[in-house]
Amino acid sequence: MDPLILSRIQFAANISFHILFPTITIALGWVLLFFKLRFNATGAEKWMDAYRFWVKVFALSFALGVVSGITMSFQFGTNWPGFMEKVGNVAGPLLAYEIMTAFFLEAAFLGIMLFGFRRVPGWLHTTATLLVAFGTTLSAFWILALNSWMHTPAGFELRDGVVHATDWFAIVFNPSMPYRLVHMLLASGLTVAFLIAGLSALRWIWGDRGDEVRATLRVGATVAAVLIPLQILAGDFHGLNTLEHQPAKVAAMEANWETQPRVPLVLFALPDQEARENRFEVAIPGMASVILKHHLDGVVPGLNDFVSEDGVIEHPPVAPVFFAFRVMVGLGFAMLALSWSALWLMRRGRGIDGLPRLWIYGFAGMAFSGWVATLAGWYTTEIGRQPWLVTGVLTTREAVADVSGGMVLSTLLAYLAVYGFLIAAYIGTLTYLARKASAGDHRLNPDPAPRDAGVEILKPAE
Template sequence: MDATVLARIQFAANISFHILFPAITIALGWVLLFFKLRFNATGDAKWMDAYRFWVKVFALSFALGVVSGITMSFQFGTNWPGFMERVGNIAGPLLAYEVLTAFFLEATFLGIMLFGYRRVPGWMHTGATVLVAFGTTMSAFWILVLNSWMHTPQGHEIREGVAHAVDWWAIVFTPSMPYRLAHMLIASALTVAFLLAGLSAYRWLKGDRGPDVAVALRTGIVMAAVLAPVQAFVGDLHGLNTLEHQPAKVAAMEGNWETRGHVPLVLFAIPDEAARENRFEISIPSGASLILKHEAAGVVPGLNEFEGLHPPVAPVFFAFRVMVGVGLLMIAMGWTGAWFLRRRRGELPPLLLRGFVAATFAGWVATLAGWYVTEIGRQPWLVTGVLTTADAVGPIAAGTVLSTLVMYLTLYALLLFAYVATLFRLARKAKALPGSEGGGNPLTLARPVPAAKA
């Protein structure tokens, strides 16, 4: 592998590790706000106990996100100097907006969230939670604005090979930005839903059955049941937008080689780029045409139309199927959990609880698979139609990139192991509220019967 391929792998490793943590903090900030508002409204200690446990998870995730984000930003200068040289006039301000409007909010007010309870007025503690939740969303907004511009660039002009902004409104609101932002925000919410459900189910199975554990478990299951099908709908809209603006990516996702109608929906295959065909294909006739064009005879662009300017097929093809497969599993688990909460008055079977524990990080798998589809699917472009990946890479020896890649992978593996181990250790060490068992099932979704009418 040459230096360009190794640099791509290194950046992919860095961003894969980094995105795990914003995928949690973006939505977890709003879940913490929900817990705090419920405590303010009811005075029930279980909501504050849930808040105090999950704010630790937020802080740990935020810390690792910051560290890995700094490492990733250095690579723009070391491995990819052509990126800032050619499009820095646009990328630089957008990254600065993210720091000014988002990071400072999170970093400043997280301390109040962690240590301010009983030390500052209640309104100030709630306000800090609002600002941190808002900051995480603004961070996602600006990063996805830049990413969307890289996929569907507009609002700029090229002068002597350098991109200059001429319309910031067009740069911010590119054709793909609303779909990409919605898809990512819901992906974060689903990641948090299964993290809530998984760690809470783990605590429940370990005998920690306090009301705070019950409300966190119920919150995660309800979020999964509601948002998983919504994500499928938004993902379909995002796919149609991608077909309009990046048809080569969709062709790779579908494993479709020829531009034609009645394109089958390929459930499984092994794409062979050398032979320009799929091997061992299992498909549904006309399925892709029905999904993408809403008619069986709908013509869908094929990869052969973009020969030399389409992404590597196999990674995009398989990552897309992993994303969809995990999404379907999320729908099934969310609806099953919600059914038991509603119809069985919260009596979740041990097998289902173990399933949620196993799926604790299912959101990570789906998010990474989706990002691989998005980013690999943009190749060979770094900024579509403006800058190729090969033109942006720096003059660094392959051996140097390889040595640092090995170092990054080793460090990230250790950090990821430590992070997961710490989460489950926090779950084991958390104390259930006294007297939490008995007196009814705190998991039930049904409205409790007032004592006077019981």
């Protein structure tokens, strides 16, 4: 019943639910733009069918993302008043910039994108899709600027214990921001790629062999195959940046206890924080030094360096960070193996028809793998920041509200119940849409688009 632990769990539950939907909308907006441009260029109905199906997924994801984001923001006041009291001069403007630029842009053109297809010129509808896609990316930019600043704060000074901005450029483009932004954008791209490929594979299993399913399955597999090596490279750069600015987090990710050269890469272990050792360790000698220092004799900081003389632990909890990191990396390599082998089989065989049934089921099974990998990555980076809320400036204990554990627990249970229901409803709705589309139910598209739609203004029906 510790209010601090319960408040942390509650915020983690809220952000875990919220982040699922921006992770989809950030990249899906650009995929929708691709579908629309392909239709404009070729007139092929499969691209417009794909647009009309996936814009429904975008609309649903956008709605849940907005609602959960508003709910999460309330917790700054209810659970973490010390956060805004100390760093509100930085956090407030960055959140306001996100609302005044990205959110207003999305809100202004989302209606045209969803409902204006037959009511506005084709170029305007395409432009609206472009601006909504840009708005989702701009939103990610501002949110990640704030989140990155909390990890690697810069451009500020303390006056009477309160943070004041001195250099907004340094605040926005703080040392970890570029790496974190690229890593998140690629994560969104991979999430959407596997969602598109997964739902398309599910429709294929249900007997839908239409041109739309063939096109979207190929697009999903291709985007995944292109992005996953870029994500691995970006992750390496991000890890090196984290080692420079947050060495305790990297030590926890690697379950490395002693500062030494030739640090082994621990593939599996049960970190024992009390005994300060790993149990049942399986490791590759020296490989962590090669990865983190690019040299076999590279010295990597250990967790024991972050214990004070009086025994106070100043590093994050090891086991959650260690295992979350391995879930993220493991899924990344699974994505690499599936997407690359699928692309090779399609090129070697007869396109989608050349994919063995096992690969089709593999894509269906990994439809939401991007969600799992994203959550694992966020747990790694956010738990890895502990005990700090803003590194070197504000701890979580200093920021938590003075409320009873029972009050936090009751709201936490309510949040979990609602979010569990909404997640089940969301996945169920996507499955319903996919099954209806596979069955050829035209109620999904009661007003199919003519071939020249999106190119010129449509004449009203006589």
